[in-house]
Amino acid sequence: MREPDRLFESERGRLHAVAYRILGSAAEAEDAVQETWLRVARTDMAAIETPAAWLTTVVSRICLDMLRTRAARREDFLDGDIDPRRADSSADPEHEAVLADSVGRALLIVLETLGPAERVAFVLHDMFAVPFDLIAPVVGRGTAATKKLASRARGRVGVESSRTTVEFGEQRRVVEAFLAAAREGDLAGLVAVLAPDVVRSADPAALPAASAAVLRGARAVAEETALLRDRARTAAVALVEGAVGIIVAEGTRMRLALRITVTAGRISSYEVIADPARLRALEIAILPE
Known part of the structure; x- marks a missing residue:
């Protein structure tokens, strides 16, 4: 196995976990991981200083583009009555259910209420401890603005209340x-x-x-x-x-x-x-x- 192949396979599970939490769909997450592999195949990985961080950046950008495309497609449907992801008959409902339960179905549902950039910033920082200076180029914002994105998302996802x-x-x-x-x-x-x-x-x-x-x-x-x-x-x-x-x-x-x-x-x-x-x-x- 070539070194880039070995590196990618060692990171595949983590990349899929990142993509699934950003996208909320196992089928779409696998598509994002496969697209990441295609980019690996076109890249001189020996020139990459931190390959794991680079792979995370690549899959996150792909996911962000997919979220934006999904949002644009939904505008073609009245009041969101049809979710474009439901048209993918290849998705395994039982597999999706197991994945959703393992991550937390409520969390995935609440993540759907976030905007694409908010969702990426929150998932990468709060779930995978990616520093804000590395997230900023992914979402196309400065570091301070990226922190605000994650904070706004955190306020919507988490409970900000004095109640215990x-x-x-x-x-x-x-x-x-x-x-x-x-x-x-x-x-x-x-x-x-x-x-x-x-x-x-x-x-x-x-x-x-x-x-x-x-x-x-x-x-x-x-x-x-x-x-x-x-x-x-x-x-x-x-x-x-x-x-x-x-x-x-x-x-x-x-x-x-x-x-x-x-x-x-x-x-x-x-x-x-x-x-x-x-x-x-x-x-x-x-x-x-």
Whole structure:
């Protein structure tokens, strides 16, 4: 094996990890890694002073271009109803699900809310400890501006709040129990975590045919939720407007958000948001550990 081949193969796993976190798609990440290899093949690697850093820069630039192209393509679709990545029939849904779970589905979904440059700056610095002076040329900004990009992204991805994990604890326990029961279609488990007079409201786009916009009572809400168990498999717990809620994705693109109110250890109400404009306006963040 040639030295450039050996070097690239030794870095392939890390390059794929970088690309996956930037792009949120295993298929696209593999495309970015392959394009990086093509550039290696056209480059005199002996002249590269720090090959690992150079490879990271190359794959990150490729990913940034792909994010920008993706954003431009989405403008051709009404309200983002079709995600261009979904057209790739070669993607393995089970493989994507395993990868998403290993990274953190909620994190990948929240990363989708960032602009391309913000996402690259945040992933490279906060997840892979790449210095800002090396990230700056990738995103085409000065070092100070790149720091601001990452800081802005951090504020959107993380929870900037004086509330503590303990204060979120009860909400989280209830919401996670609700989601677990929903995934299993466990009617009794759902009823147990819902207040007797719970109210579920929803955007029309979130509802099955003939479902009411407002549903009342634990039994009725539990029965509807149990029927939608497939949706729950791609859901994750996250902060929605500052409270523990649920986000639901196709791939890593948010399709629904549940804004949940917990009272006295049970869910007293929740709203299912599916309207694209309302989803874009929501404040979504990762729960603190």
